[in-house]
Amino acid sequence: MEVIVKIFFTFIKIGAFSFGGGLAMLPFIEKEIVYNHQWITSEEFVDIIAIAQMTPGPIAINSSTFVGYKVQGIIGAMVGSIGIVIPSFILIIILAKYFTNMKDNKATKAVFKGIRPAVLGLILSAAISVGKTALLDMKSVLIALIVLFLLKKVNLHPILAIVVAGIMGAILY
Amino acid sequence: MNPLIKMFLIFAKIGTFTLGGGYAMIPLIQKEVVEKNKWIEEEEFIDIIALSQTVPGALAINASTYIGYRLFGIWGGIIGCLGTMLPSVIIILIVATFFTQFQKISLIQAIFKGIRPAVVALILVAVIKLSKSIPTNRLYILWILTSVIGISVFHIHPILIIIFSGILGYKLFKGDKDHGSDC
Numbered sequence: 516m517e518v519i520v521k522i523f524f525t526f527i528k529i530g531a532f533s534f535g536g537g538l539a540m541l542p543f544i545e546k547e548i549v550y551n552h553q554w555i556t557s558e559e560f561v562d563i564i565a566i567a568q569m570t571p572g573p574i575a576i577n578s579s580t581f582v583g584y585k586v587q588g589i590i591g592a593m594v595g596s597i598g599i600v601i602p603s604f605i606l607i608i609i610l611a612k613y614f615t616n617m618k619d620n621k622a623t624k625a626v627f628k629g630i631r632p633a634v635l636g637l638i639l640s641a642a643i644s645v646g647k648t649a650l651l652d653m654k655s656v657l658i659a660l661i662v663l664f665l666l667k668k669v670n671l672h673p674i675l676a677i678v679v680a681g682i683m684g685a686i687l688y
Numbered sequence: 689m690n691p692l693i694k695m696f697l698i699f700a701k702i703g704t705f706t707l708g709g710g711y712a713m714i715p716l717i718q719k720e721v722v723e724k725n726k727w728i729e730e731e732e733f734i735d736i737i738a739l740s741q742t743v744p745g746a747l748a749i750n751a752s753t754y755i756g757y758r759l760f761g762i763w764g765g766i767i768g769c770l771g772t773m774l775p776s777v778i779i780i781l782i783v784a785t786f787f788t789q790f791q792k793i794s795l796i797q798a799i800f801k802g803i804r805p806a807v808v809a810l811i812l813v814a815v816i817k818l819s820k821s822i823p824t825n826r827l828y829i830l831w832i833l834t835s836v837i838g839i840s841v842f843h844i845h846p847i848l849i850i851i852f853s854g855i856l857g858y859k860l861f862k863g864d865k866d867h868g869s870d871c
Binding site for chain 1: 701703704705706707708709710711712713714715716719731734735737738739740741742743744745746747748749750753754757758762765766769772773775776777779780781783784785788790791795796797798799800801802803804805806807808809810811812813814815816818819821822828831832833834835836838839840845846847849850852853854855856857858860861862864
């Protein structure tokens with residue numbers, strides 16, 4: 516029981532202090548789980564990260580579920596994944612509540628007019644950073660171009676695009 | 689169908705196909721929530737991404753919680769969050785129980801090698817679609833480029849870029865009478 520409570524609070528702490536999501540969370544998780552609590556070894560942690568990146572969903576959820584499972588089975592997995600989302604869940608609800616009320620306010624509108632282009636730049640940067648690790652050879656560039664064509668010209672659903680790309684990967688690599 | 693159940697299934701579907709990190713989810717949410725179901729407009733969707741970024745935690749979870757809350761209140765927030773989480777939790781449990789060497793299976797590696805370049809294309813198309821909701825003038829193009837260079841070249845934290853752009857937006861546009869699109 517004590518371990519479960521510890522897992523819960525450790526993941527709440529990780530969830531509360533990891534700005535930037537995804538990969539930015541990994542060093543926090545590593546510090547808490549591998550060094551402070553020594554629940555898993557650093558080799559295991561490396562494996563978990565690899566798996567977390569190759570399974571669907573946010574890396575933070577995947578790795579907390581996996582670590583929780585390693586430490587305390589199914590209950591550990593539940594507690595770990597719920598713990599990690601609690602801080603952001605609470606903050607998002609508070610933010611959404613306030614923002615809905617002040618959305619039509621003149622100042623808020625001005626602020627968001629400035630934020631929108633920045634966010635588009637931010638998403639574009641995400642494409643660049645994924646591109647740096649994904650577009651490594653002619654085959655990967657070809658896959659990207661085919662998917663780009665299917666999305667733009669045929670208006671293919673993103674989920675189908677992912678399935679098609681997975682099949683192309685299985686054939687080409 | 690009960691709209692809450694419908695939303696749960698949509699977020700579960702999005703969660704199942706979000707491969708390659710949180711940003712890969714943006715095209716999926718854009719398609720399902722903005723384009724198909726028209727629950728949220730493009731402009732507000734961009735704002736939600738900005739707000740999701742200012743809070744700790746995974747972008748995908750934050751955005752789905754926000755959208756759920758915005759549509760159906762507190763229960764919507766819980767259902768949106770759980771819907772996105774559930775597929776990952778189940779898949780991870782299956783992998784952790786049965787395939788401890790999952791990441792070393794060569795077919796999985798090959799599939800993933802195909803998906804990653806597709807994620808680049810998906811995100812690019814989402815940016816193109818979302819950019820239609822902001823004015824296309826020189827100022828905005830310069831603004832987008834500055835943000836890209838700040839993050840990709842100088843590694844400035846996205847939160848700082850958002851805060852700074854918000855301040856700049858306030859200074860530049862606080863006198864505007866017009867609401868929303870002004871192009």
